Amino acid sequence: MRQYELILTKNMMQPGYTGLREEYERAGGYQALRKVLGKIPPAGVTELVMKSGLRGRGGAGFPTGVKWGFLPKDYRGPKYLCCNADESEPGTFKDRQLMERDPHQLLEGMVLAAYAIGAETSYIYIRGEFVLGARILEKAIGEARAAGYIGTNVLGSGITADVWVHRGAGAYICGEETALLESLEGKRGLPRVKPPFPATHGLYGKPTVVNNVETLANLPHIVDRGPEWFASIGSPPKSTGTRVFCVSGHVKRPGNYEVPMGITVRELVYEHAGGMRSDKPLKAFIPGGASAPFLTPEHLDVKLDFESVAQAGSMLGSGGVTVMEEGTSMVWAALRLMEFFYHESCGKCSPCREGSSWLTQTLRRILDGRGRTTDLDTLTELCKNIAGRTVCAFGDAEVAPIESTLKYWRHEYEALIKAAAHHAVDGHGSGSGLLMPAGRH
Numbered sequence: 001m002r003q004y005e006l007i008l009t010k011n012m013m014q015p016g017y018t019g020l021r022e023e024y025e026r027a028g029g030y031q032a033l034r035k036v037l038g039k040i041p042p043a044g045v046t047e048l049v050m051k052s053g054l055r056g057r058g059g060a061g062f063p064t065g066v067k068w069g070f071l072p073k074d075y076r077g078p079k080y081l082c083c084n085a086d087e088s089e090p091g092t093f094k095d096r097q098l099m100e101r102d103p104h105q106l107l108e109g110m111v112l113a114a115y116a117i118g119a120e121t122s123y124i125y126i127r128g129e130f131v132l133g134a135r136i137l138e139k140a141i142g143e144a145r146a147a148g149y150i151g152t153n154v155l156g157s158g159i160t161a162d163v164w165v166h167r168g169a170g171a172y173i174c175g176e177e178t179a180l181l182e183s184l185e186g187k188r189g190l191p192r193v194k195p196p197f198p199a200t201h202g203l204y205g206k207p208t209v210v211n212n213v214e215t216l217a218n219l220p221h222i223v224d225r226g227p228e229w230f231a232s233i234g235s236p237p238k239s240t241g242t243r244v245f246c247v248s249g250h251v252k253r254p255g256n257y258e259v260p261m262g263i264t265v266r267e268l269v270y271e272h273a274g275g276m277r278s279d280k281p282l283k284a285f286i287p288g289g290a291s292a293p294f295l296t297p298e299h300l301d302v303k304l305d306f307e308s309v310a311q312a313g314s315m316l317g318s319g320g321v322t323v324m325e326e327g328t329s330m331v332w333a334a335l336r337l338m339e340f341f342y343h344e345s346c347g348k349c350s351p352c353r354e355g356s357s358w359l360t361q362t363l364r365r366i367l368d369g370r371g372r373t374t375d376l377d378t379l380t381e382l383c384k385n386i387a388g389r390t391v392c393a394f395g396d397a398e399v400a401p402i403e404s405t406l407k408y409w410r411h412e413y414e415a416l417i418k419a420a421a422h423h424a425v426d427g428h429g430s431g432s433g434l435l436m437p438a439g440r441h
Ligand SMILES: Cc1cc2nc3c(=O)[nH]c(=O)nc-3n(C[C@H](O)[C@H](O)[C@H](O)COP(=O)(O)O)c2cc1C
Pocket: 055, 056, 057, 058, 059, 060, 061, 062, 064, 084, 085, 086, 087, 088, 089, 172, 173, 174, 175, 176, 177, 178, 210, 211, 212, 213, 215, 216, 392, 393, 394, 397
């Protein structure tokens, strides 16, 4: 198996590493902050991040330095930094590990970002279920504050950079950046119409940056080792650095794997994750969390970088790679994901609110052996009327599993519908022979 230099997960992979402040410092932690404060102006830090080519790890892959650059330069009032630690995308579980196992790496990244954008107050919006992560972060913030890395007059520089943990109440939509801001303000987590964007009208209507945990955790390394070093890793110039890929599903060794962007899916699945769990051939995989369209074995040599995955018809998204073996019913897989989206639709936009219900009902009907010949047209039409017609990208996300399974495995839908028609005539079962949990047939 090919080995690569670990950056974000290096410390936590050391035996006995606890993530406490002294250990982080012993591993070179907080040196980037010392290097910057009083020596590099805030705009210089933004410049470094732009040069590094760092793109957001939360889903959309927006260039981080460019996002920071959208904040009004001459604004004198409060600005905010929000760390998006909601991590609710099915198949994604890297931010949890980054927070629990090396919290100071994230905190150092946050203070660097806060300094660059001029935010005196920063929040970590953490998914409600991450109780351990929230406790660990609270403790780490206490340690960092006691050592002068966080709070007023950080390391004697005169800079104020405070960080607070805010626990969510468990809603996928609160990972969407404007719904996150609403929730942080104490309101119901519903996405806002954009524009205006958070860069000018964010938390409490003030200029705000929202960045993902993994994005922020990269910053100490970029400052410490230089943007040229970072830009040389991965698939430059557009996909630089590593990704912590979360591999789940029918593989021998599910887990988080930090590798340079640009390795192939085949290498990730068959070398790092140990291959298929029962040595059956791979049938399908999602490359970037539940919102990303499914791909097929033909795409095993696609490079895991932003452009290559997009060219293959999907997206790198949150880095959650879910693998399915031969024998899995793709109609059932689509339903499973659709049930999630239906449950999590926030209800603000009618195409998503009503459409997710219709999509779920239609898929259930097909799987329950009551499919109609018109159902595939209904599914296609519904998807068309949802994607691009909602306030946030949730609508696009929920149609991805259906559109992509219809594209590659339409015959499975057709077989179920045909069997249903057969069943209606002579009473036979559907007999699709595909793996589904008990109770589905
Ligand atoms: C429905 C939905 C859920 C999202 N959930 C998350 C999430 O859990 N974590 C995250 O970092 N970004 C999530 N995003 C993306 C955020 O809106 C935003 O783009 C991201 O936090 C920006 O950070 P980045 O630039 O560092 O990637 C979600 C987006 C949508 C539309």
